[in-house]
Amino acid sequence: MNIRGQIRSALVLLAIMTVLLGIAYPLAITGLAQVFFPGQANGSLITGSDGKVIGSALIGQNFTGPGYFHPRPSAAGASGYDATASGGSNLGPTNKKLIDIVNQRAIAYRQENGLAAGQLVPVDAVTASASGLDPDITPANAYLQAPRVAKARGMAEADVRSLVQKHTEGPVLGIFGESTVNVLELNLDLDRLSGRSGGGGG
Amino acid sequence: MTLPGIAQLALFVALLLLITKPLGLYMTKVFSGEAVFLSPVLRPVERVIYRVIGVDPESEQRWTSYTAGVLMFSLAGVILLYLLMRLQQFLPFNPQGFGAVSPDLAFNTATSFVSNTNWQSYAGESTMSYLMDMAGFTVQNFLSAATGLSVAIALIRGLARRSSSMVGNFWVDLVRSTLYVLLPLSFGLALVFVWQGMPQNLNPYTTATTVEKGSQTIAQAPVASEEAIKQLGINGGGLFNANAAHPYENPNGLTNFLSMFAIFVIPAGLVYTFGRMVGDTRQGWAIWTAMAILFLAGVALAWPVEQGGNPLIAKLGVDQSVSALQPGGNFEGKETRFGIASSTLYTVVTTDASCGAVNNMHDSLLPLTGAVPLLNMQLGEIIFGGVGSGLYGMLIMAILSVFIAGLMVGRTPEYLGKKIQTYEMKMAMIYVLVLAADILLFTALGSVTTAGTSSIANPGPHGFSEILYAFSSGTANNGSAFAGLNANTPFFNTTIGLAMLIGRFVPVVPVLAIAGSMVRKKYVPPSLGTFPTNGPLFVVLLVGVIIIVGALTYFPALALGPIVEQLFLSAGRVF
Structure with a gap:
């Protein structure tokens, strides 16, 4: 040829x-x-009672109010959880910036959740995820936040903890992946349970 | 190391072992032109294609003509992809109204996809339209993989046939790779992926009003159809900047497992195809075993190191231990749903094979964990490796091994009943040297010029690792990155683009030249002095040769990057 x-x-x-x-x-x-x-093909979107899109079950969004569980730190976009700018911090293990920011986050986390100085903080709570859109936190992280959330909402801590337990998903088929708590779904359930929005001062 | 993590690894290896033979047999039939269960549907399609493109499927090519086909088809692919990106704003399926891609980024991305590298200098969700995802990237995901598969099949024919001069017909191999192997597997996997949560739509980006009344714009895409071939074709280029760490590209532990399995499945099966076509399946299993040993060695190094966590972070009162409530470990750049076990396994798989998809950010890996993907790429992507390219790279190593064994016993080396002579050794050495020079010279250039060093994100030895990683990844056609490096600059877009082209298309020529030379040779029946290449001794020798060649070539560079960084980390030094 x-x-x-x-x-x-x-x-x-x-x-x-x-x-x-x-x-x-x-x-x-x-x-x-x-x-x-x-449902999946259109992005696993969650809509509110008014039919408006609140977010996606798969995509993390930011929460700052004390009455809500907080997601992990995010490096997506300038202020985090920008779902048009996914990505991690890409900070290396010997980068001073990484060590400093983890230290600041650990101090802030203890303050926010009323932990003693030097008390161990779960690593997922002080490190940025790979996507910047991690929808989950670890159960360890969720349980440490439960007292704060309960207090802000005037709920019994046991009720909040059992809600965390309800939203804890084990690895798929017991071996694929890790145990996770979906922050958006947990917070929406909290709002449903207490019949109101827990934003702002809670 | 956690129990579910070990169970996942065991299941992974077991399933791979189980699927190797049936898939290998299927591909043997496909490339020998025998009927398979899809033939009633696909034969007529195939015939129409051959008629339209003016190819006689019965006529075969010499290695030179076959090589010309590979190069021209790839060149046409680069040009089309470049034009699509440059004209993006005039084309349909662009609801976000993205404009033309800059010339250097378009060049880099076009070579990236055609060379099966899928290096991401672009951020998909803010740069590329759905048309680019579908008619640009998805198409090249198929075709670059099919090209690699074709070259491997030609080399196998060269080794298997006796006293011939033809190595097959590139156009037929390409069409069959696509229609019979890649398309059916992708179709099935894509549907499973949607079921498990990956989006598949052409909608404009979603605007959400968050619970705390903020606004969040969520990028959409036809994800599943591209993701399936991205893994099966061992391409790795993501729709989103975060690649397979993005929850839309990898929603849960099961999609993660299936993705890893999809990456290894075709190269594993192809090794069996090789054994079958050369008439001794033990030849294939010997190669398979060597690959599996190197794969498990990578996991055994990366996983425990990463699980151990970062000592500098441990000092801050941060809990990195594994428990029922958290996976622990070095968690910067990891997704909660993947933790350490599924992240490090993914890292090893994606760099053993030339995939380059990532479900965690490699730049944030601990120094010794990061050394594993680096070395995997530098060994030439032969641990299962790319579609086709993994096997032909490994066969070059096998030829080197029998040559070294021949030197040791003082006999003319033979492989598969054919003498390995000066010509084959020259071609094999060209193959090895081109890759080494491509990685090391470009890394040197990047490390001594301001245009290179100004893109570094992490100071100290880690910054050097970023540049070394970039050119290792480009040359080896992997595509993963130490992504802190700002690679979207004219300097890196151009140099990495060249590194990818050289790393892909220069080695193809000596590989096919070996095919063309071996195919002419007469069969020499094995004698007492023949070194058997289908047993454990050969496996040990092959693994040894791979490690020695890799270590001798790249140890100095690794010492300047991850090894010295590890020493600093142990001493508590930050940069």
Whole structure:
């Protein structure tokens, strides 16, 4: 086969494959996905009673009020949890900036949650996630925040703790991944339980 | 090391072992032109394609013509992808209205996807339209993988055939790789991925009013269809900046496991295809075993180190221990749902194979953990490796090994009943030297110029590691990064773009030249002096040769980066 023939084959095949793999295949998957798994296919969105989108079950969002559980520190976008700018801090293990910021976060976490100076803080509470959109915290982190949340909402601490337990998901099939607590779902459930929004001063 | 983590690893290896033979047999049939269960559907499609592109599927090519096909098809891919990015603003499926991609970024990204590297200099969700995701990246995810697979099959034919001159027909191999292997697997996996939570839509980005009445814009995309081939084709380029750490690209532990499995599955099966086609499946299993040993060695190093946590952070009263309530370990740049076990396993898998998808940020790994992906890439992505490229790289190492064994016993080396002579050794050495020079010379350039060092994010030895990682990743066609490095600059876009092109397309020529030379040779029946290449002794020798070649070439560079950083970390020094 001569070179001109090969060039022609290359160009025509690329065109065919672009239509087949670049248009037909993804659109076929989109069609099937929208029919069989519309919730997931559209981003696992959560809507409020007014029908407006509150967020996605898979995407973390920020919470700062004492009556809500707080997510992990986020390096996505300028102020965190920017779901159009995912990413981690990329701070290396010997970078002074990392050590300093972890130290500040640990101090702030103890203050916020009324822990004694020097009390151990769960590592996920003071480190930024890879995506900056981590929807989860560890159960260790959630239980340490429970007294603060209970106090801010005037709820019994035991009720808040049992809610954390209810929202603790083990590894998939017992072996894939880790135990997690989805912060948005937990906080929405808190609001439902206490029949009000726990934002602001709580 | 946690019990579920160990169970996951054991299951991973067991499933890989189980699927190797059936998938390998299937691919053997596909590339020998035999009928398989999909033939009734795909044969007619195949025939139409051959007619339209003017190829006679019965006619085969010499290695030179085959190589010309590979290079021209790839060049056409680079040009099309470049044009799509430069004209993005005029094209459909662009609800966010993204403008043209800058010339240096478009060059870098085009070479990145066509070379099967999928280095991400771009941030997907703020740069690329859905058309780019589908008609640009998804297409090259298929085609670059199919190209690698074709080259490997040509090399296998070169080793298997006797006294011939033809190594196969590139166009037929390419079409069959795509239609029979990659497309059906991707189709199934994509649907499982959507079921497990990956989005698959063409909607404009979602605007949410958060619980605390803030506003959050959530990027969408046809994720699952691209994610499936991204893993199966061992590409690794993400739709989002955070790649497979983004919850939309990797929602839970199961998608994480399936992603890792998808990365290894085709290279594992291909090793069996190799054994089958050369007429001795033990030849394939010997290679498989060497790959598995190197894979497990990487896990055995990375996992415990990372689980141990960062001593500088431990001093701050931060709990890095593993318990029922938390996975512990070095958690900066990790996702809660993956913890340490599933993150480090992913890191090893994605850099053993030339995938480069990441579910945690490698730049934040502890120094010795970070050395594992670095070395995996520098060994040439042969531990299962890229689709096709892993096997042909490993076969070069096998040829080196029998040559060294031949020197030791003073006989002309043979591999698979064919003499290894000066020509093959020259080609093998070109292969090894091109990769080493590509990594080390570009790293040197990046380390001594302001254009290079001004992009460093982490000071001290870690900054050097960032540059070393970038060129190791580009050359080895991996695509993962120490992502703190600001690589979206004209300097890095150009140099890494060149490193990817050199790392992919220069080695293809000596590989196919070896195929062309071996295919002509007569079969020499094994004698008492023949070094058997299908037993444990060969496995040990092969692993040894790989480690020695890798260590001798890259130890000085690793000493300047991760090794010295580890010493500083132990001494409590920060930068």
